[in-house]
Amino acid sequence: MKVKQVGDQREIEVAIAARDGATVHARIDGIDVIAQLEPLPDGGAILQIDGRRIRIAGARTRNSILVAAGPASFEFVPVEGRAGASRHGLAAPEVTAPMPGKILKLIVAEGDHVEHGQALAVLEAMKMETTLYAESAATVKKIRVSVGDMVDHGAVIIEFSPAPADPSKSESPAPDA
């Protein structure tokens, strides 16, 4: 998979090529890395790389992968932009609040067809307005909030269903965010 750190432009390709017991063969931007993985009972693990033992922990959120490696903390966002068959051309099945805040404006209505990059809603957080945009063409299936609602980080704001089939676009990759 291809990832980048939130806030970074640099994309990094990383894959687990093989696992052989505790030995993990990873490939990072074309370079092979061999690491020893020792799971820990607390849900984390130790990774031994080049003789260094680094404690790791990781979890998914809706939009990213969070990782702690030693004291270092990372948020990775996958950047595979291709519209895979299993998601029917949707970049994600819903829009969630990127931070806690108040819904200031809903720009679309249920049943609307939206295009990639179209503004959907405006959220007020940290005294700033943040506009949420569509990342792919879709149909608004359900709006789960009303104007004035306070929403939590990760709360679902809008649910989508796939956009009506458009033969001219079905094979083309979705543009990257």
Add this chain to the structure above:
Amino acid sequence: MECRGHDAYGRLPQSVKPRTIKKLLVANRGEIALRIIRSARVLGIKTVAVYSEADAGAAHVAAADEARPIGPPDPGRSYLNIDAIIGAASAAGADAIHPGYGFLSERPEFASATDAHGMIFVGPPAAVMAALGDKVAARRIAIDAGVPVVPGLDTVDASDLATARGFAASAGFPVLVKAAAGGGGRGMRVVNEAAGLAAGLEAAAREAQAAFGDGRVFLEKYLARPRHIEIQLLGDHHGTVVALGERECSIQRRHQKLIEESPAPGLSSAMRTRIIEAALKLARAAGYRNAGTAEFLVDGDNFYFLEINARLQVEHPVTELRFGCDLVVEQLRIAAGERVTEPAAPRGAAIECRINAEDAAHDFRPAIGRVIKLGLPAGPGVRIDTHLGVGAEVSPYYDSLVAKLICYGADREQSRARMAAALGEFSLLGINNTAAFLRDVVASPAFARADLSTRFLEENFPHWTAAGADLTAALIAAALVAGGNLDSGRAGAGTAAANSTRNESDGVDGRTPWTELAGFELWGQR
């Protein structure tokens, strides 16, 4: 938890329980609210926490003897709402209020309101606070007391360029334009040459007017590589003021302190004595009471008064470890009318690192989130003050400080080595934070040499990113997570139950884009 591993800790000057404080309202949140509650409890004082809607599940709420809601998450309507807090204190039958730091701690009107409702304000009197809160007035107090201030011009009318030019010519460029009502680096401008003076004055005045509703500015000589050194003070109601040594706070980023230590490395005892005497003179001249800190800039053999912070400082634990005292206990004793006594001689060395919810690799932008997994350091000489626990949320409404790590050692090198090791043990999954950055700073040769100035980070760490091995490990971890082979939010018998209801990674109906979709993109612009 207060002071693990420090055997000299726990000294209290032949004190008895305060006579008049039975119930204390803590008008704050986060680590400092928790820290104040702990000290009050040791003295047998009942505690009342206050909380906004965003903090209903916070650690300080659980720790207090009772807790009262004071309003919505927006601090202007909760933690800065004097009426709501005074109302909560009266309803709870509190007889004293501790403001902590930040929020209302330096608002004279809050101290007055507390007074007016017959409660004890744990801090200086409102009038003293008001005088010291104005930087120009504080400079005058210092000048009258014979304490050196940075060469400057007390007030400048932005249109009176001739006077400003005259000062700049005699002091030499660069000069610094500062807001009289300023704080936190706002309303501050460095002017490097005569041609930029008019624009600098106007910009600072405009910024000050917008930020503080007070456009008065003044001019100071700009010091190239100063050190920031401050003196801890305690004053009682009987006119006695004592000093508890100094703290070096030169490691700053945009005027925000990140690492503090005591003693100040390499400071001669003659210089230390001179600065402490100046601080005591100032505090006496101002009629100072309770805990406060006099801040100075040190430039070669000269030192200059900056300001007095009329409250407990974030970095106070550094002093506590060296002096074997509890400054919150001292504050409560003073507030109850007891006398301060000369402190015992300090020993050893202590360093504090502020771990913030910020992304150090990306211009320190604020991070938010929920704690999924937390590993805290321990060991001899290691103290950690934090309100974090699994499930705790860092919201966008408040300060980014999530933990203070304080290490004590027999000398600076021992405390530095303990700090580097302890930061290496710190592990927080769920919120981007500055622990790895701080570890690299503490482990650096420049910090080990104590080559300190307020420009330290600009000079030594202009563009920090995570080290190679950590990034490699993190990328492999991310691939393991994506493949379903690592999930620290779910696994772990001890934390599974605590996580089950609030963990974001569970998603709605256990369904996430990750399980359903082959690939995915981020929604919205971050």
